[in-house]
Amino acid sequence: MQLTNTLTMKKEELVPHQPGVIKMYTCGPTVYSYAHIGNLRSYLMEDVLEKALRYEGFQVDRAMNITDVGHLTSDADTGEDKMLKGARREHKSVLELAAFYTNAFFADCEKLNIRRPDTVVPATGCIGDFIQLVSALLDKGFAYQAGGNVYFDTSKLTDYYVFGNQNAEDLAVGVREGVELDGNKRNKTDFVLWFTKSKFEDQELKWESPWGLGYPGWHIECSAISIKNLGEYLDIHCGGIDNAFPHHTNEIAQSEAYLGHPWCKYWFHVLHLNDGGGKISKSKGAKLTVSLLEEKGYNPLVYRLFCLQSHYRKPLVFSFDSLDNAASAYHKLTARVAALAKDGEPDQEAAKPWQEKFQASLANDLNTSLALTALYDMLKSDLSDATKRFLVGDFDRVLSLDLLQAAEKQNAQEPQVPEELAREIEALIEKRAQARKAKDWAAADAIRDELAARHVVLKDTPAGVQWHIEG
RNA sequence: GGUGACAUAGCCAAGCGGUAAGGCAAAGGUCUGCAAAACCUUCAUUCCCCGGUUCAAAUCCGGGUGUCACCUCCA
Numbered sequence: 001m002q003l004t005n006t007l008t009m010k011k012e013e014l015v016p017h018q019p020g021v022i023k024m025y026t027c028g029p030t031v032y033s034y035a036h037i038g039n040l041r042s043y044l045m046e047d048v049l050e051k052a053l054r055y056e057g058f059q060v061d062r063a064m065n066i067t068d069v070g071h072l073t074s075d076a077d078t079g080e081d082k083m084l085k086g087a088r089r090e091h092k093s094v095l096e097l098a099a100f101y102t103n104a105f106f107a108d109c110e111k112l113n114i115r116r117p118d119t120v121v122p123a124t125g126c127i128g129d130f131i132q133l134v135s136a137l138l139d140k141g142f143a144y145q146a147g148g149n150v151y152f153d154t155s156k157l158t159d160y161y162v163f164g165n166q167n168a169e170d171l172a173v174g175v176r177e178g179v180e181l182d183g184n185k186r187n188k189t190d191f192v193l194w195f196t197k198s199k200f201e202d203q204e205l206k207w208e209s210p211w212g213l214g215y216p217g218w219h220i221e222c223s224a225i226s227i228k229n230l231g232e233y234l235d236i237h238c239g240g241i242d243n244a245f246p247h248h249t250n251e252i253a254q255s256e257a258y259l260g261h262p263w264c265k266y267w268f269h270v271l272h273l274n275d276g277g278g279k280i281s282k283s284k285g286a287k288l289t290v291s292l293l294e295e296k297g298y299n300p301l302v303y304r305l306f307c308l309q310s311h312y313r314k315p316l317v318f319s320f321d322s323l324d325n326a327a328s329a330y331h332k333l334t335a336r337v338a339a340l341a342k343d344g345e346p347d348q349e350a351a352k353p354w355q356e357k358f359q360a361s362l363a364n365d366l367n368t369s370l371a372l373t374a375l376y377d378m379l380k381s382d383l384s385d386a387t388k389r390f391l392v393g394d395f396d397r398v399l400s401l402d403l404l405q406a407a408e409k410q411n412a413q414e415p416q417v418p419e420e421l422a423r424e425i426e427a428l429i430e431k432r433a434q435a436r437k438a439k440d441w442a443a444a445d446a447i448r449d450e451l452a453a454r455h456v457v458l459k460d461t462p463a464g465v466q467w468h469i470e471g
Numbered sequence: 472g473g474u475g476a477c478a479u480a481g482c483c484a485a486g487c488g489g490u491a492a493g494g495c496a497a498a499g500g501u502c503u504g505c506a507a508a509a510c511c512u513u514c515a516u517u518c519c520c521c522g523g524u525u526c527a528a529a530u531c532c533g534g535g536u537g538u539c540a541c542c543u544c545c546a
Contacts, residue, residue, distance in 0.1 A: 009475085011487085027546075035546085042546040082544075164474050164541085182543090191543075218543095240546025241476090247543090270546070271476080274539070279546090309483060309494070315476080315539060322483060325495045329483095332495090335508085369485055373493040441504060448506080459508055466508095 001056055001363045003049075003236075004313055006163055006244055006267040011365050014266060017233040021059045024050060025226040025264075026117060027239040027247070030067040031101035032086035035108055037288045037303060037318070038273035038280035042240045044304060045270045045312040045366070047114040049238070051398040052362040063119035063229040068098035069205050070123060070195075070216045084204060094204045098122065108290040111300040113400035119229045123221040126228065127207045130216040133224045133258055134193045134209075142257040143193055147184035150194040150211055152254055155187045162252055163244045163267075191250050192217040219250040226264075227255065234264035241269040270312045280318060288318070296320075301401050302327045308368040308399060330401070336379055337392050338407035346390035347383070354378045354391055362398065371399070417469060425456055429465050 001014040016022050026046050029035055035043075053060050068083055087097045106116060123130075134150055137143040142156050154160045182192075196214035206213045226234055239248060248267065255263040272279040280288055290300050306326035310316045354374065361370035375395050379388060389404070396403045417425070428447055435443040448458055451467070459466040 029546080030544095039546045161474090189543090238546095242541070242545055245474090245541060245543090247545095250543095272540070272546070279540075305494095306483085311484085313476085314484095317483090317539095319482090322495090325483065328496085329494055339509085364487095367485075369483095369493075373485070376493060436504075439504070445505075452507090457507070460503070460506085461508090 001053060001058075002365050003266055003268060004365050005265075006241075006269045012266065014235070016058070016235045017265070020057075021061065022053050022235045023230040023233065024053075024060055024062040024236045024238065025222070025230060025234055026062065026064040027222055027237075027243055028064040028066045028120070029101075029105050030082055031098045031105060032082045033101060034287065034289045034291070035105050036280055037290065037293070039240070040108060040112060040114075040290065040303075041273045041307055041316065042238070042270040043109060043114050044112055044307050045368075046238045046268070047109075047112075047400070048308070048312075048362075048368060048398060049236070049268060049366055050115065050117075051400065052359075052366060055359060055398050056363065061119075061230060062117040063121065063226060064117040065221055065225045066098070066102055066120060066122040067218065067221065068094070068102075068122050068124050070218045070221065087204070095124075098124075108300075111290050111294075112304050113301065113402065115400075121225050121229065123216065123225070124205060126221065126225055127216065129224040129228050130194075130220050131207075131209050133220060133227075133254070134211075134216075136258055137193065137254060140257065142254070144186065145211060146186075148196040148212065148214075149184060149192050151185060151190045152193055152250065152257075153186060154189040154191075154253060157253055157257070160189060160249065160253060161245075162249060189246070191219060191246065193220050193254070219247055219254065222247070223251050223255040223258070227259070232259050232261070232263070236266045236268050237264045238268045238270070241271050244269055268312075271315045274315050274317050275319065293323075298323060298327060299330065301406075302330045305330050305333075305401055308372060308401075311369060312366060330406075333375075333401075334403060334406040337389070337403050340389050340392075340407075341385040342389070344384055344386035346387040348390075350383055351387050351391050351394070354381075354383075355394060358391075358395055358398075368399075371395070375399070425451065425467065429458070429467065433465065 002011045003014055004010065005012045014022075026043070029039060050060050050062055070081070083094050083097060086101075087094045090097060092100065102122070109116065134143065137152065138145075138150065141153075143150055143152050145151075194209060194211055194214055194216055196209075196212040206215055226237070237248065237251075244267070252263060274280065286292060290303070293300060293303060302323060303326070306318075306323055307316065309326065309329075357377075358371055358374040361367050361374050364370065375392070378391055378395075381388075383391070392403050428451060432444045432447040435441075435447065451458060455469050456467055457469075459468075
């Protein structure tokens with residue numbers, strides 16, 4: 001497996017610290033609101049990565065945090081905890097809010113066939129670990145106390161900017177509106193490890209610590225949770241590209257300062273989903289959630305296919321036109337799978353080259369677009385239907401588009417219709433057949449239109465009329 | 472202002488020095504009373520622009536232009 005490593009910006013062969021086992025960490029959601037489909041693009045592509053690694057035969061140990069405390073709207077004095085803000089808005093306690101949106105997040109993931117990581121840990125469940133890590137950083141001289149908070153001292157590092165070639169002089173603090181300088185910081189890039197600031201008195205969740213009653217900074221949780229659950233050597237750290245700086249940069253700073261050796265070798269960043277103007281999270285108007293897609297009549301897996309057609313390292317522009325495009329492609333694809341005969345035994349030998357082709361596509365920096373091409377080419381090939389069905393199921397271990405299940409559903413759609421309705425439809429079809437016999441095309445077409453209005457699609461075949469209900 | 476990425480047909484998109492995959496849409500055909508569905512066929516002499524390296528460049532180098540992102544909300 002070759003992946004583009006953000007640390008080097010090059011495609012590198014993935015060599016895990018422990019042969020055959022991949023330790024993979026994912027920055028989880030801050031559960032203060034519903035995830036939008038841009039957030040979910042990252043989790044979706046990380047899911048594909050995990051499954052592609054398993055397909056290659058790796059064992060994958062994966063952990064993810066749930067940020068339910070400490071993620072401020074800003075790191076400076078004016079910062080407000082996102083969870084607290086959300087709780088106020090919805091008249092819930094912070095923990096109720098977290099539980100609600102954690103469930104909503106995983107419900108969305110399930111609809112997109114995103115596998116839940118083996119280990120999912122809420123930040124509030126690991127406060128002791130954070131305190132231990134912060135204490136160690138203070139002991140080692142990588143942290144200092146000021147104004148009631150504990151800060152990480154970035155000047156103690158020889159190379160703080162691991163992603164790209166930035167330097168402190170050029171770092172413009174406060175370019176963004178609402179961001180203010182924190183006078184307690186010795187260096188512009190220092191960041192908070194533990195807050196006790198009185199400004200946050202209304203913070204609901206606080207814990208005792210050696211530095212007073214307070215709560216952890218945002219960056220510390222990922223380091224602590226990752227090290228605790230996956231060990232001192234991490235193979236792949238995933239997340240959206242916006243997290244590269246400062247979140248991941250800070251994670252590396254504190255983790256390596258704490259461990260005293262290199263921590264994570266490969267950084268896997270998913271680029272953003274944009275709309276015409278810019279990234280989705282900045283869009284105005286209705287928030288693009290999975291539920292919204294469903295309300296508009298899209299199968300969430302259509303969005304999965306849409307993402308798979310593109311590459312994780314490229315910005316992807318979302319539009320409903322493009323989604324319609326994917327919906328059409330999804331429908332055609334499943335119809336094709338549904339048409340495959342079910343009897344016969346797959347020919348494992350003949351299947352092998354196709355599996356290799358599919359795997360090679362994924363091994364090439366997770367080129368899902370090429371992997372889909374392998375699927376299309378395979379369906380076009382002269383393999384037996386049984387072998388094709390076998391390969392569709394095999395590929396779907398990674399693609400997770402429910403290709404066989406959707407095909408099943410298409411085949412089984414008729415019996416799902418209530419008997420009464422079915423009789424009614426059959427009667428109309430019979431009436432249309434009479435009209436057609438009498439060459440009364442106007443009447444026949446009127447019946448077809450009526451059925452179409454009720455989402456009944458007719459299919460005239462030499463063997464007779466077939467029908468199914470769409471949507 | 473600094474940093475980074477990207478630019479390929481109507482749209483999405485692959486391509487990683489050897490002569491432009493795939494999907495959607497569209498057009499023509501088979502089938503049909505007409506449709507729909509299905510199947511067959513067609514669809515980039517050219518890859519943002521200008522130079523350079525090379526026998527050979529969408530691919531490498533230099534310079535432009537444009538788009539997007541990051542620089543303490545974000546996935």
